[in-house]
Amino acid sequence: MKALGLEISKDTAYRAISSADALINGDRHAGYSYLESWLTSLTENNPGTKWEIKEDGGRFKYLFLALASSIEGVKGCPPNFGVVDGCCTRGYYTGTFLTLLCVDPLGRAFPLAFGLIGNEDTESWEWFFTKAREAYGEEFFANFALMSDGQKGLLNAQRSALPNVSTLRCILHLENNIKHSLKASKEDVSGFERAAYALSEERHEMILKGLDKKLQDFLQKMGPESWALAHIKKRNYGHVTSNVAESFNAS
Numbered sequence: 001m002k003a004l005g006l007e008i009s010k011d012t013a014y015r016a017i018s019s020a021d022a023l024i025n026g027d028r029h030a031g032y033s034y035l036e037s038w039l040t041s042l043t044e045n046n047p048g049t050k051w052e053i054k055e056d057g058g059r060f061k062y063l064f065l066a067l068a069s070s071i072e073g074v075k076g077c078p079p080n081f082g083v084v085d086g087c088c089t090r091g092y093y094t095g096t097f098l099t100l101l102c103v104d105p106l107g108r109a110f111p112l113a114f115g116l117i118g119n120e121d122t123e124s125w126e127w128f129f130t131k132a133r134e135a136y137g138e139e140f141f142a143n144f145a146l147m148s149d150g151q152k153g154l155l156n157a158q159r160s161a162l163p164n165v166s167t168l169r170c171i172l173h174l175e176n177n178i179k180h181s182l183k184a185s186k187e188d189v190s191g192f193e194r195a196a197y198a199l200s201e202e203r204h205e206m207i208l209k210g211l212d213k214k215l216q217d218f219l220q221k222m223g224p225e226s227w228a229l230a231h232i233k234k235r236n237y238g239h240v241t242s243n244v245a246e247s248f249n250a251s
Helices: 010-025 031-045 068-073 122-136 154-161 171-181 186-197 201-209 213-222 243-250
Strands: 050-056 059-066 081-088 096-103 109-117 145-148 166-169
Touching (some): 031 050, 031 059, 050 122, 059 122, 081 109, 096 122, 109 122, 122 154, 166 171, 171 186, 171 213, 186 201, 186 213, 201 213
Parallel strands (some): 081 145
Antiparallel strands (some): 096 109
């Protein structure tokens, strides 16, 4: 503005930018009031789409969406492995965008469901998983294994809403916990990674024995069947991280 010979305050500039944004993108405060009509239109053009909005005192709380193309796309060939993740939304109203994906043997991701919530906690995750179960049916998840970061109430919610789904933990998030909570050394962190990727139970056990006793106890309590390739019984196609979902959200 100085180049034009104008002097304005930051508040004035902010109000001008906000007004321009409202003219271009619409009123952000009224945006949620259009959500139901948009979803209804989406369903009319994509019959079979499943969605639900939950409100609290007349205000938006949660959103669940499973597109008809996703529901039809897995019929006849139910997937065995999936990844779920949440990422923070940007803008005036903050929240968390949820993505549930299935992954095939070639590492290709196929979206199953999306959600929008406020904060990640057991209640919000349980609502999302319950709606996913209702959209796809109990049988769909009968032989399913689900990879996640296991944080903020997710695991308790999964056990409650999807009790037949096997729990898999992302080793990158586990590694972060090991570094910060257990103050593990670089050697122990490296050993944990090697134990996670070991292809035989013998190799896995041999590496574990060389780790700090506190770390050994932590990992045994976690259950090697949730993070170690050698012990995972359900099909996971070699995935031990939730990177595929995080990459999907980032795009």
